[in-house]
Amino acid sequence: MEFMPELPEVENIVRDLRPKLCGKKIIGLKMTAQTAIAGHGSVSLAAAKDRTIEEVTRKGKVVIMQLSGGYTLLVHLGMTGQLLYSDKSPEFNRYAELYTRVLIFLNGASELRLADMRRFGWVEVMEGDKALTYIGRLGPDLLTIDLETFKARLSVRKIAIKVILLNQGIVSGLGNIYADESLYRAGIHPCKKGDTLSSEEIKGLYDSIRDVLEEAIRSGGSTIDTYRLPDGNKGRFQDRHRVYQRQGKPCMRCGTKITRMSLRGRGTYFCPRCQEETV
DNA sequence: AGCTCTTCCTGAAAGC
DNA sequence: TGCTTTCAGGAAGAGC
Numbered sequence: 001m002e003f004m005p006e007l008p009e010v011e012n013i014v015r016d017l018r019p020k021l022c023g024k025k026i027i028g029l030k031m032t033a034q035t036a037i038a039g040h041g042s043v044s045l046a047a048a049k050d051r052t053i054e055e056v057t058r059k060g061k062v063v064i065m066q067l068s069g070g071y072t073l074l075v076h077l078g079m080t081g082q083l084l085y086s087d088k089s090p091e092f093n094r095y096a097e098l099y100t101r102v103l104i105f106l107n108g109a110s111e112l113r114l115a116d117m118r119r120f121g122w123v124e125v126m127e128g129d130k131a132l133t134y135i136g137r138l139g140p141d142l143l144t145i146d147l148e149t150f151k152a153r154l155s156v157r158k159i160a161i162k163v164i165l166l167n168q169g170i171v172s173g174l175g176n177i178y179a180d181e182s183l184y185r186a187g188i189h190p191c192k193k194g195d196t197l198s199s200e201e202i203k204g205l206y207d208s209i210r211d212v213l214e215e216a217i218r219s220g221g222s223t224i225d226t227y228r229l230p231d232g233n234k235g236r237f238q239d240r241h242r243v244y245q246r247q248g249k250p251c252m253r254c255g256t257k258i259t260r261m262s263l264r265g266r267g268t269y270f271c272p273r274c275q276e277e278t279v
Numbered sequence: 280a281g282c283t284c285t286t287c288c289t290g291a292a293a294g295c
Numbered sequence: 296t297g298c299t300t301t302c303a304g305g306a307a308g309a310g311c
Contacts, residue, residue: 004304118304159281168306176303265304
């Protein structure tokens with residue numbers, strides 16, 4: 001159960017869903033179990049009924065579905081969320097059967113559902129400017145941000161760089177796994193404060209993040225595979241972890257044992273030699 | 280501004 | 296063996 005959808009997984013989901021959903025009309029919605037509706041200024045989910053899905057995009061980890069009439073459907077997968085599409089007679093996996101939270105019925109006998117065991121995920125329908133306001137509060141997406149913006153947003157912060165990277169209001173898309181992996185590749189200690197990073201370090205981190213994200217997207221992430229084989233094919237990105245959940249194991253670069261620490265309540269993995277704390 | 284702590288939720292894993 | 300506790304994680308909120 002290794003989903004933890006971060007930017008690469010959400011990117012793959014959006015790429016997969018876009019051609020399937022665009023042009024489809026929402027003919028009904030059903031909330032199951034306890035609902036997972038966020039309250040960022042939303043209207044009732046029912047407002048999405050009879051609207052057509054015009055575009056499917058994302059920003060950071062948030063899936064954005066533009067609906068006709070100026071409405072927007074947002075989906076966040078939290079930790080364990082899956083967005084499952086089916087146009088066959090709904091035959092989903094056991095996970096989906098157990099943990100479905102929201103069902104969206106589409107024309108053409110197809111449906112989309114949010115299944116989410118731990119219920120940190122949510123869906124929300126917004127009208128007009130509300131969605132723009134919410135999306136605008138998210139920092140620039142890390143797959144498309146330019147170096148100057150990246151530098152400007154990081155270098156003014158006096159907090160640990162990992163905390164910066166996880167704050168979706170500063171830059172969006174990274175979660176715990178890719179934050180650690182990116183910092184490792186850049187050779188930067190997770191606790192180093194943003195305003196103490198040199199230009200070279202910021203450039204190195206920028207490149208590392210881009211590399212990690214693109215590699216993860218190419219390797220299929222993990223969530224994309226749950227569309228068809230939820231309990232089987234899980235993607236390959238976890239095989240590429242160099243520090244995440246590798247505490248006690250040798251660093252692939254220098255052999256030093258990977259360390260685990262808790263940073264703001266998040267498990268944080270790094271190589272104490274390659275990511276020396278210099279300040 | 281930034282830190283710590285708490286809440287949400289559930290299953291895996293560790294402790295006894 | 297079997298019950299109980301702890302932990303993990305994204306995001307938001309409270310209080311200092």
